[in-house]
Amino acid sequence: MMTSESPTSDGGLVLRFWGVRGSTPVSGSSYAEFGGSTPCLEVRCGDRMFLIDAGSGLYNCGQHHRDALPKQVDLLFSHLHLDHTSGLPFFKPAIFDAERTLNTYCGNLDGASAEEALGRLFAPPLFPVTLDVLPCTMRHHGFRAGEPLTFPDGTRVDTILLNHPQGSVGYRFEHGGKRLCVISDIEHTDPWPDPALLDFVRDADLMVYDGMFTDCEYPTCRGWGHSTWQKGVELAKAAGVKALAIIHLHPCHSDTLLHSVEADMQAEMPSAFIARERQSVLVGAPVEVPTVAPRPSEAIEPLALARIA
Numbered sequence: 600m601m602t603s604e605s606p607t608s609d610g611g612l613v614l615r616f617w618g619v620r621g622s623t624p625v626s627g628s629s630y631a632e633f634g635g636s637t638p639c640l641e642v643r644c645g646d647r648m649f650l651i652d653a654g655s656g657l658y659n660c661g662q663h664h665r666d667a668l669p670k671q672v673d674l675l676f677s678h679l680h681l682d683h684t685s686g687l688p689f690f691k692p693a694i695f696d697a698e699r700t701l702n703t704y705c706g707n708l709d710g711a712s713a714e715e716a717l718g719r720l721f722a723p724p725l726f727p728v729t730l731d732v733l734p735c736t737m738r739h740h741g742f743r744a745g746e747p748l749t750f751p752d753g754t755r756v757d758t759i760l761l762n763h764p765q766g767s768v769g770y771r772f773e774h775g776g777k778r779l780c781v782i783s784d785i786e787h788t789d790p791w792p793d794p795a796l797l798d799f800v801r802d803a804d805l806m807v808y809d810g811m812f813t814d815c816e817y818p819t820c821r822g823w824g825h826s827t828w829q830k831g832v833e834l835a836k837a838a839g840v841k842a843l844a845i846i847h848l849h850p851c852h853s854d855t856l857l858h859s860v861e862a863d864m865q866a867e868m869p870s871a872f873i874a875r876e877r878q879s880v881l882v883g884a885p886v887e888v889p890t891v892a893p894r895p896s897e898a899i900e901p902l903a904l905a906r907i908a
C-alpha cells in the first residue's frame with residue numbers, strides 16, 4: 600500500500616532474495632556465497648507480502664516460512680520462462696494446504712493469465728502431477744504490463760513491459776516513503792536508457808536489475824534477452840536511483856568472478872552490489888553485504904515427496 604508511515608513503524612519495505620541465478624540452477628563450492636537457485640524474490644510492504652517469480656529459490660522460501668506464510672499468497676511473475684516457474688510445484692508446504700490460496704499474476708501475455716501455459720508445463724509427460732490436483736486453491740490473473748495492479752486490500756503495484764523474448768514485466772513497489780523497482784529479465788536497448796524505463800525507476804531507493812553479462816561478454820550474447828551490470832549502473836545514475844542490486848547471475852559466474860565484478864561495479868557506484876541468495880535488504884537503509892555462512896539443513900518431508908514423485 601502506498602502509505603506515509605515511517606519505515607520503522609511497521610518493518611518498512613523489505614526485499615529478500617531467495618534465488619538470484621539466471622537461466623539454470625547451479626550448485627557446488629564455486630557458488631556458495633551468491634547461490635545457485637533461480638529467481639524468487641520476497642517483498643514485504645510492512646506485513647503485506649508479495650513473491651516475484653517461482654524459480655527454484657521458491658523451494659527455500661516455502662521451507663523458511665512454512666506455516667507462517669499468509670493464507671493468501673500473491674505471486675507476481677516477471678514472465679514464464681522455466682527459470683522463473685520451475686519451483687512452483689515445490690512450494691511446500693504451501694501448496695499442500697487446502698486453506699491457502701495462491702494468486703498468480705502474469706502481465707506479458709496480452710492479458711492472458713499463466714494458467715494455460717503452466718497447465719501445459721506441469722502435466723504428463725513433462726511432469727507427473729497437474730497443478731489443479733494440489734490441495735491449495737490457485738487463482739491465475741492476467742493483466743497487461745503497463746497497467747497498475749490494484750489488490751483487494753487497496754495495495755497498488757505499478758508495472759512496465761520489459762524488452763525480453765516473449766516480454767517480461769518490471770514491478771515498482773512504494774511503501775513507507777520508499778520505492779523499490781525490480782527490473783528483470785531485460786535486454787538493454789540502443790539508445791540507452793529507454794525513456795519510459797527511466798521514468799519508471801526514477802528516484803527509486805533500490806533497483807534490482809538483470810546483470811547477467813559483463814560488457815565484455817555481451818557482444819557474443821546480443822539478442823538473448825539479458826543485460827549487463829554496466830547498463831544497470833548507467834540507468835541507475837541517469838534516474839537518480841540510490842542503490843542497485845544485480846540479479847540473474849550467469850551460471851558460469853563463480854563467487855570469485857562475482858567478487859571481482861562487484862569491486863569493478865562499486866568503483867563506479869559505491870551503493871551497488873550483487874545480490875546474495877537469502878540476503879535481506881531494508882529498502883532505503885545502508886546495505887550490509889552478508890558474509891558467507893553455513894546454510895541451515897533442510898528438513899525432508901517423505902509424505903510430500905511421495906505425493907509429488
Ligand SMILES: [Zn+2]
Pocket residue numbers: 621622680682683784847
Ligand atoms: Zn530468466
Ligand SMILES: [Zn+2]
Pocket residue numbers: 678680763784824
Ligand atoms: Zn526469460
